[in-house]
Amino acid sequence: MSEQQFFKVIIDNVSIDVPAGTTILEAARKIGGDVAPPAMCFYSKLKGSGGKCRTCLVEVSKGSEKDPRPMPKLVASCRTTVMDGMEVKNITSSKVTDARAGVVEFLLLNHPLDCPICDQAGECHLQDLSYEHGKAGTRYEFQRRTFKKHNLGPYIQLHMTRCILCYRCVYTADQLTNSRSHGVLDRGDHAEIATFIENNLENDFIGNVIDVCPVGALTDKTFRFKNRVWFLKPLDAHRDCPKCTGKVTLWNRGDEVFRVTARKDEWGEVEDWICNECRFDKKKTSDWVIEGPRNISRHSVISQGHYVNTITSQETFEAVNEGRQPKLLFDIHSKSDVNKTGVSLSLIDGPAVSTDFTS
Amino acid sequence: MAVKLLLDKAHIPNIRYYDVYRREGGYTSLEKALTSMTPESILEEVKKSGLRGRGGAGFPTGLKWSFIAKPEGVPRHLVCNADESEPGTFKDRYLMEFLPHLLIEGLVISSFVLGSNATYIYIRGEYAWIPDILEQAISEAKANGWLGKNILGTGFDCEIYVQRGAGAYICGEETALIESLEGKRGNPRIKPPFPAIKGVWDRPTVVNNVETLAAVVPIIRIGGEEYARIGVGRSSGTKLMSACGNINKPGVYEIDMTISVEEFIYSDEFCGGIANGKRLKACIPGGSSVPILPANLLLKTAKGETRYMNYESLSDGGFATGSMMGSGGFIVLDEDQCIVKHTFTLARFYRHESCGQCSPCREGTGWMEKILKNIDTGKGKMSDIDLLWDIQSKIEGNTICPLGDAAAWPVAAAIRHFRDEFEWHVKNPTTCLTKNYGIAHYADEIHVPVIA
Numbered sequence: 001m002s003e004q005q006f007f008k009v010i011i012d013n014v015s016i017d018v019p020a021g022t023t024i025l026e027a028a029r030k031i032g033g034d035v036a037p038p039a040m041c042f043y044s045k046l047k048g049s050g051g052k053c054r055t056c057l058v059e060v061s062k063g064s065e066k067d068p069r070p071m072p073k074l075v076a077s078c079r080t081t082v083m084d085g086m087e088v089k090n091i092t093s094s095k096v097t098d099a100r101a102g103v104v105e106f107l108l109l110n111h112p113l114d115c116p117i118c119d120q121a122g123e124c125h126l127q128d129l130s131y132e133h134g135k136a137g138t139r140y141e142f143q144r145r146t147f148k149k150h151n152l153g154p155y156i157q158l159h160m161t162r163c164i165l166c167y168r169c170v171y172t173a174d175q176l177t178n179s180r181s182h183g184v185l186d187r188g189d190h191a192e193i194a195t196f197i198e199n200n201l202e203n204d205f206i207g208n209v210i211d212v213c214p215v216g217a218l219t220d221k222t223f224r225f226k227n228r229v230w231f232l233k234p235l236d237a238h239r240d241c242p243k244c245t246g247k248v249t250l251w252n253r254g255d256e257v258f259r260v261t262a263r264k265d266e267w268g269e270v271e272d273w274i275c276n277e278c279r280f281d282k283k284k285t286s287d288w289v290i291e292g293p294r295n296i297s298r299h300s301v302i303s304q305g306h307y308v309n310t311i312t313s314q315e316t317f318e319a320v321n322e323g324r325q326p327k328l329l330f331d332i333h334s335k336s337d338v339n340k341t342g343v344s345l346s347l348i349d350g351p352a353v354s355t356d357f358t359s
Numbered sequence: 360m361a362v363k364l365l366l367d368k369a370h371i372p373n374i375r376y377y378d379v380y381r382r383e384g385g386y387t388s389l390e391k392a393l394t395s396m397t398p399e400s401i402l403e404e405v406k407k408s409g410l411r412g413r414g415g416a417g418f419p420t421g422l423k424w425s426f427i428a429k430p431e432g433v434p435r436h437l438v439c440n441a442d443e444s445e446p447g448t449f450k451d452r453y454l455m456e457f458l459p460h461l462l463i464e465g466l467v468i469s470s471f472v473l474g475s476n477a478t479y480i481y482i483r484g485e486y487a488w489i490p491d492i493l494e495q496a497i498s499e500a501k502a503n504g505w506l507g508k509n510i511l512g513t514g515f516d517c518e519i520y521v522q523r524g525a526g527a528y529i530c531g532e533e534t535a536l537i538e539s540l541e542g543k544r545g546n547p548r549i550k551p552p553f554p555a556i557k558g559v560w561d562r563p564t565v566v567n568n569v570e571t572l573a574a575v576v577p578i579i580r581i582g583g584e585e586y587a588r589i590g591v592g593r594s595s596g597t598k599l600m601s602a603c604g605n606i607n608k609p610g611v612y613e614i615d616m617t618i619s620v621e622e623f624i625y626s627d628e629f630c631g632g633i634a635n636g637k638r639l640k641a642c643i644p645g646g647s648s649v650p651i652l653p654a655n656l657l658l659k660t661a662k663g664e665t666r667y668m669n670y671e672s673l674s675d676g677g678f679a680t681g682s683m684m685g686s687g688g689f690i691v692l693d694e695d696q697c698i699v700k701h702t703f704t705l706a707r708f709y710r711h712e713s714c715g716q717c718s719p720c721r722e723g724t725g726w727m728e729k730i731l732k733n734i735d736t737g738k739g740k741m742s743d744i745d746l747l748w749d750i751q752s753k754i755e756g757n758t759i760c761p762l763g764d765a766a767a768w769p770v771a772a773a774i775r776h777f778r779d780e781f782e783w784h785v786k787n788p789t790t791c792l793t794k795n796y797g798i799a800h801y802a803d804e805i806h807v808p809v810i811a
Binding site for chain 2: 050051052053054055057073074076079099102103105106107109110139140142145164165167183184186187188189190191
């Protein structure tokens with residue numbers, strides 16, 4: 001084997017050396033920050049993914065040292081490999097920001113914007129993308145498209161209207177399971193994710209499609225309408241699992257485990273795939289060995305309320321009250337209809353409704 | 360009388376069958392190629408001929424063939440793209456239906472050049488009766504030793520298989536065709552790698568149009584240099600045009616690329632003029648995805664020169680005042696045709712045929728169709744026209760395959776050249792349902808400033 005060849009690329013005026021064969025997107029992610037183009041369909045752990053959503057378009061202003069001609073069109077950075085001496089413009093190019101705003105508009109054209117009732121809200125890549133690269137209004141004046149509902153079994157909920165057809169779940173099923181039973185049917189704007197003919201997704205690792213889905217098209221049925229993700233506290237935990245690594249993130253409220261997901265890195269990509277048993281069936285804190293709180297970028301809405309590295313003001317009640325504790329007038333739970341201590345939200349069957357608290 | 364190289368024998372009864380085709384001098388090019396030439400010398404002839412891809416893009420065929428990778432021990436393939444789905448184009452159907460042996464002869468010669476032992480014809484599903492014709496021709500050729508093992512004792516083996524598509528326009532795009540041929544969903548692949556490096560089953564592959572491969576036969580027969588002498592400049596040889604629309608004589612015509620557009624439309628040898636004594640309003644010279652041109656810009660370029668039927672002249676002026684040769688689907692519109700309705704029809708086609716893989720094309724084509732439908736039915740707004748322009752500019756160039764461009768160009772050209780007709784539709788929401796904007800000034804002489 002010859003020595004690994006390194007290419008020098010300049011992305012948004014930042015220079016970096018990367019091994020030959022690296023894509024522009026991966027090189028930009030090494031620099032990090034705003035230089036990294038957004039990606040809705042590319043997933044570094046899934047072979048063959050990328051190139052479809054067109055949000056990662058960049059301008060190549062210089063092809064390479066040998067052939068300095070610029071590329072005629074914007075290129076998908078996730079599927080274009082770097083050349084030596086390549087110069088790439090991402091946020092420094094008005095053509096790119098313009099095209100990206102166009103792509104965001106296209107992606108949102110038929111997206112229902114039901115974020116207030118969507119379980120993905122708060123950790124949705126399309127939300128982030130629209131905030132960062134989209135425009136406030138829409139120029140679309142027509143009915144958004146709808147689909148016939150498909151049932152994918154007891155674990156996975158499909159909302160086809162929210163789907164942006166990134167094909168990640170298709171690649172996941174192809175590459176993690178030995179038989180794929182769902183796929184993209186039909187074509188064009190009426191293409192949809194479905195099983196043919198009506199079928200449950202039952203493979204041991206199929207739950208990972210929930211984690212790879214960039215929007216709320218595939219969500220966890222056992223977590224459906226149970227809580228908002230930003231009210232939950234993510235904890236790293238593990239268990240001895242015969243099928244997978246057992247390394248997960250628990251999403252807790254108090255001692256209750258509301259849902260289990262794989263651990264995701266800063267680009268929202270899964271670090272270790274987990275099995276269905278860990279994800280859907282182990283919903284007790286006692287099933288898990290808790291390692292500690294998971295660090296989430298403090299810019300994420302999930303971090304709201306989880307103050308990291310902040311100084312809390314000192315409690316002075318005791319000092320001024322000659323060492324006496326504050327007196328509780330009554331226990332709120334004995335008076336209130338909600339938040340009854342006897343009700344474990346994560347253990348009830350189906351979405352929580354008011355009768356769960358009152359009866 | 361113009362030179363004919365492909366259709367010169369098409370009028371002979373039963374030329375479809377081997378015996379007649381052979382009697383009329385068929386398979387002599389193949390005999391010449393395999394016995395007296397090497398793959399390198401044939402490639403050299405094709406390069407010299409200046410033959411350009413007849414499927415639409417017009418890429419030089421010899422150059423395309425020379426790109427094919429030749430790794431040791433990996434089979435190579437030639438795929439014939441017979442998925443002719445472009446609205447307005449039907450020249451390949453004619454060739455395959457009446458001269459199947461010409462295609463097979465061209466395929467075997469080309470396979471010999473590229474070293475393809477298994478060659479595929481991918482034919483669109485709607486041509487339901489043609490696979491039978493082709494398969495019959497293949498078995499006839501095989502029975503007479505022009506196909507199969509050790510052809511003419513040269514040691515070259517070649518088999519041709521006919522594969523039917525399932526009715527998707529997108530499968531005419533070469534990488535989508537390859538996916539479909541492999542039995543997968545016809546989604547275009549992301550390039551690079553190009554098919555010449557990794558095509559069918561990751562093997563080096565060349566995908567060529569039916570007409571391109573058939574044109575190899577006369578090139579071998581008369582020689583590359585002689586072929587290059589026909590036509591003008593970089594538009595060498597002959598081209599099949601499928602003329603349709605409001606003309607007296609629709610059909611497939613072979614032209615040698617030296618005639619003017621005006622002659623092609625009005626001459627009795629070709630289209631025979633506009634039907635019912637109407638006047639010419641507009642024309643799409645190369646299949647539905649190339650820009651539409653109003654009569655004045657079609658017959659003369661913006662500089663006032665006569666426009667000819669060849670690659671260079673038709674694209675003179677770029678997209679601002681020109682169009683493209685494309686696949687040769689010549690669609691003529693007379694003064695009674697409505698450009699808005701016409702554009703809406705095309706937009707509906709592209710919305711229906713988008714594969715849905717990349718977002719600008721999937722969402723944008725549907726959006727354009729809805730807006731055009733509104734304008735066509737008198738529900739449009741003035742801002743819709745600018746919106747359409749903006750949508751098409753966001754699609755063009757930002758998609759994986761050229762279908763996005765093909766969907767954007769007709770809309771762009773219609774607005775560019777016929778904006779007043781769109782505005783008339785918006786301003787007259789009730790009249791436009793019953794009346795037509797008519798020919799207006801679209802056939803007027805263009806004012807060419809005299810440059811001292």
